[in-house]
Amino acid sequence: MADGVPAAEPDIRRGLTYPFAAVPVTGEAVSVAPGVLWLRLPLPMALDHINLYAIEDDGGWTVIDAGLATKVSRAGWDQALAGAFGGRPITRVVCTHMHPDHIGLAGWLCERFDAPLLMSRTEYVTARMLIGDEALGPPAGAEAFYRAAGWSDAQITHWRAGYGGFSRMVQDFPRDYRRLQDDDVLSIGGDDWRVVIGEGHSPEHVCLWREKDGVFIAGDQILPRISSNISIWPTEPQADPLGDWLRSLAALKERLPGDLLVLPSHGEPFHGVTLRLEALMRGHEVALKRLEKTLRTPCRAVDVFGALFARPVGDAVLGMATGEALAHLNYLERQGRVRRARDEDGVDWWSLLETGQ
Numbered sequence: 001m002a003d004g005v006p007a008a009e010p011d012i013r014r015g016l017t018y019p020f021a022a023v024p025v026t027g028e029a030v031s032v033a034p035g036v037l038w039l040r041l042p043l044p045m046a047l048d049h050i051n052l053y054a055i056e057d058d059g060g061w062t063v064i065d066a067g068l069a070t071k072v073s074r075a076g077w078d079q080a081l082a083g084a085f086g087g088r089p090i091t092r093v094v095c096t097h098m099h100p101d102h103i104g105l106a107g108w109l110c111e112r113f114d115a116p117l118l119m120s121r122t123e124y125v126t127a128r129m130l131i132g133d134e135a136l137g138p139p140a141g142a143e144a145f146y147r148a149a150g151w152s153d154a155q156i157t158h159w160r161a162g163y164g165g166f167s168r169m170v171q172d173f174p175r176d177y178r179r180l181q182d183d184d185v186l187s188i189g190g191d192d193w194r195v196v197i198g199e200g201h202s203p204e205h206v207c208l209w210r211e212k213d214g215v216f217i218a219g220d221q222i223l224p225r226i227s228s229n230i231s232i233w234p235t236e237p238q239a240d241p242l243g244d245w246l247r248s249l250a251a252l253k254e255r256l257p258g259d260l261l262v263l264p265s266h267g268e269p270f271h272g273v274t275l276r277l278e279a280l281m282r283g284h285e286v287a288l289k290r291l292e293k294t295l296r297t298p299c300r301a302v303d304v305f306g307a308l309f310a311r312p313v314g315d316a317v318l319g320m321a322t323g324e325a326l327a328h329l330n331y332l333e334r335q336g337r338v339r340r341a342r343d344e345d346g347v348d349w350w351s352l353l354e355t356g357q
Contacts, residue, residue, distance in 0.1 A: 016224055016272035019261070023268065026072070027079025029054070032269055033215045033261060035189050037084060041067040041076045043101055046317070047226075050101045051265050053217055054084075056189045060091040060113075064208065064217055065265065069104040069171035077105065092188075094118045094180070096219030096265065097202035098127035100169035107172035117177040118186075120197065122204035124177045130235075131167045138163040142234035148348045149322050150300030158315065180206050193217075198252065200245020201228040209256075216260040216273070222252070224267040227280055231323025232330060242331040246281060253277045284328075291328055295338055295352040301325045304350075 020038075024030045029037040035056035040049050053064040067073040081087070090113040095103045098119075110117050117124075133139070138160045146156055180186075182197035186208070196207040198221035208217040220228045230245045258274040270276070290307040304325050305313045313321040329350050332338040340348045 015275040016270045018224075018268045018270050020269055026076040027083065029080060029084035032263060033210075033213065035191070036215060036263070037061075038263065038269065039076075039080055039084070041073045043068060044070070047266060049266065051263070051267075053263055054080075055193070057091045058189060060089040061085055062092040062094060062186075062188045063090050063109065064094050065096055065102040065219070066093060066105040066109055068101050068169050069108065070169075073105055074108070077109070089113045090115050092116055092118055094186075094206065094208070095123070096207065096217075096221075097205045098123040098130070099202065099220070100166055102219070102265070103127055103173065104170050107170070107174050110174050111172065117174045118180050119177050120180050120204035120206050123202060123206070124179075126203060127170070127173060128175075131170060131173055133235075134164045134167040139234065144346060145234040145237055146322065147346050148301075148342065149326060150302035150347055151318075151322070155315070155318065159319070196252070196255070198222075199248040200230050200241050203244075209260075214257065214260045215263065216256065217263045218265070220265050221248070222262055222273060222276060222280070223264045224262070224270045224276060226266065227283055229320050229324055230284075230327045231320060232326035233323055237326075238330070240327075240330055240334050242284065242327045243334065246284060249277050249281050253281075288328060288332065291332065292337065292352055295332075295350055298341075298349040298351040300347055300349060301329060304329070 020030060020032060022030050024038055024040045026040065026042060029039045032038045037054040039052040039054065041052060042048060043050055050065065050067055052067060054061040055064070067076070090109055093106050093109050093115055095106050095117065106117055109115065143156055146159060180195050182195055184195040186193045186195065191210055191212065193208045193210050196209050198205040198207060201220050205219055205221050207219055207221055230241050232239055232241065253274060256273055259271065260273045261269060261271060262273050263269050287308050291304055294304050294307040301322055305321055308325060308328060309321060329338065333340065337353055338350050339353055340350045342348050
């Protein structure tokens with residue numbers, strides 16, 4: 001185990017401070033607070049890691065999130081269990097939300113240690129739904145969804161060929177769980193950890209807050225260097241996750257004290273939560289203004305990427321980029337700021353509504 005060495009590295013652009021110089025390598029851990037370990041597993045994508053946390057519990061460890069179901073992740077867990085965890089078992093598995101990098105090995109860990117899975121209801125049920133849906137093959141409605149967004153025939157064919165990625169990244173997801181709700185209090189190792197629910201990135205995202213010393217396990221709800229993906233998916237094409245996200249960030253700003261140590265799922269632990277929440281909200285408002293300017297000329301969802309993203313969008317992130325573009329478009333539509341019209345080819349064209357229309 002590597003001890004966290006104070007670095008007090010400032011992030012001048014964001015007003016954040018990163019208090020730990022050491023970043024854990026796969027299979028090792030950094031102590032970030034009394035009884036709390038920070039672990040990191042690799043991800044085979046542009047966002048190349050996920051942070052996991054372990055809280056010392058009675059006779060073992062409560063772990064927060066599980067990583068993808070890959071050989072590399074399983075090997076990392078084996079090394080951590082034998083080393084950083086001192087051979088003590090996992091007593092509970094808490095998953096912040098249902099994305100595969102967070103739940104992929106939850107079932108493997110739960111079965112291995114006969115440990116319960118703890119999640120919010122919406123996250124658990126959504127995960128079960130997605131795993132079950134993928135066994136049925138690509139839905140026709142999803143193809144129409146992506147065609148409406150402006151995807152080409154070749155892009156839709158590529159999506160169909162790769163369909164089922166969610167379930168391939170999740171191993172033996174548990175068929176039972178223990179429900180977490182906002183303001184629940186978990187006793188872990190004699191300390192109280194309050195459940196704080198966020199929305200937008202996922203429907204009912206669990207964060208954990210040890211109020212006695214201001215440690216906040218944030219999952220993907222508050223990230224220090226990037227904004228979490230806020231997307232529309234074919235399962236709920238009329239949703240408003242950006243509205244949920246902005247309301248949730250505003251509520252967290254009111255609820256959380258400014259001196260927390262935030263433990264995120266990506267990036268490094270940091271101080272400066274109030275400034276970060278303000279920056280996340282401001283970033284989306286700026287993006288919405290750029291989007292409105294772009295929509296002075298009718299556009300498809302795939303035509304607005306330049307207004308929202310700082311780098312080109314390739315095939316590897318086309319789905320996420322399309323989902324995020326649609327989240328911003330749906331948000332503006334709900335506010336009566338834009339409208340869409342579907343053409344004879346099933347493609348949606350979005351345009352700005354002038355004041356008074």
